[in-house]
């Protein structure tokens with residue numbers, strides 16, 4: 627069983643059992659159009675299918691993990707403690723692309739990670755290593771970008787951060803080798819999925835209220851029109867004989883029920899909440915086109931092995 631490489635907002639560890647319970651007893655290929663940290667994908671390790679995300683740096687990381695895990699591990703091993711001094715042999719030892727002072731090694735690496743949005747240049751292995759490093763050393767494992775696409779999460783406080791995670795990268799590499807990786811809008815799945823396949827959609831959640839905004843995954847928002855577009859895509863897949871499972875916030879209960887999906891509310895503890903200092907219980911829904919008679923019914927795994935980091 628593989629595990630996620632990154633902490634990612636909206637990670638689905640806590641929902642794996644109810645999600646698996648709704649899987650059809652058999653299906654052909656598996657598709658995950660909003661893969662994010664890939665909690666379900668890495669746990670499932672499907673034999674064939676596709677994964678996709680609109681975040682280009684995340685997709686590039688997965689391609690690097692699949693194609694060159696050893697080079698990635700080697701690069702990760704070369705990084706220093708986030709609180710140490712900037713490395714004078716590397717770019718941005720004094721100031722960032724935007725002329726901001728660089729205080730320590732973490733902020734230097736953050737500036738290097740932001741080469742793609744600010745200069746258009748990037749080295750895929752370096753960028754992938756920086757994404758993993760920053761994810762493991764930044765505040766609360768958040769991923770957040772400013773309006774220019776610059777990753778802007780401050781340094782975190784960890785006694786002994788482990789950013790190398792060799793075994794996870796090697797296992798993830800094997801899981802990724804079995805599927806096609808795309809970096810497109812979720813609608814690609816209309817071309818990719820065939821009758822008999824299974825699609826799991828885990829979009830940015832529609833906010834429950836203005837104070838519960840879980841939609842900031844990248845500079846591009848995912849708004850109500852995208853939620854409506856997703857519902858249309860899910861319905862079209864259903865008509866073509868593709869099985870569909872979706873998760874979303876509780877406010878989507880009615881739209882999914884009205885579209886004829888089988889919907890249940892599940893209370894899930896979010897891995898990363900909006901203020902970062904606790905774990906809030908929020909309502910989530912799981913909707914599916916799979917009729918209850920076809921559910922596999924059993925959770926295929928135990929949650930106890932996940933160490934939460």
Ligand SMILES: C[S@@+](CC[C@H](N)C(=O)[O-])C[C@H]1O[C@@H](n2cnc3c(N)ncnc32)[C@H](O)[C@@H]1O
Nearest residue numbers: 636637638660662663664665680811812828830
């Ligand atoms: C809720 S997160 C997925 C979390 C994932 N299930 C996990 O376990 O970590 C939603 C993902 O959708 C991606 N996204 C946002 N808009 C998108 C779009 N139009 N098409 C595809 N992916 C999109 C975001 O980059 C983000 O990674």
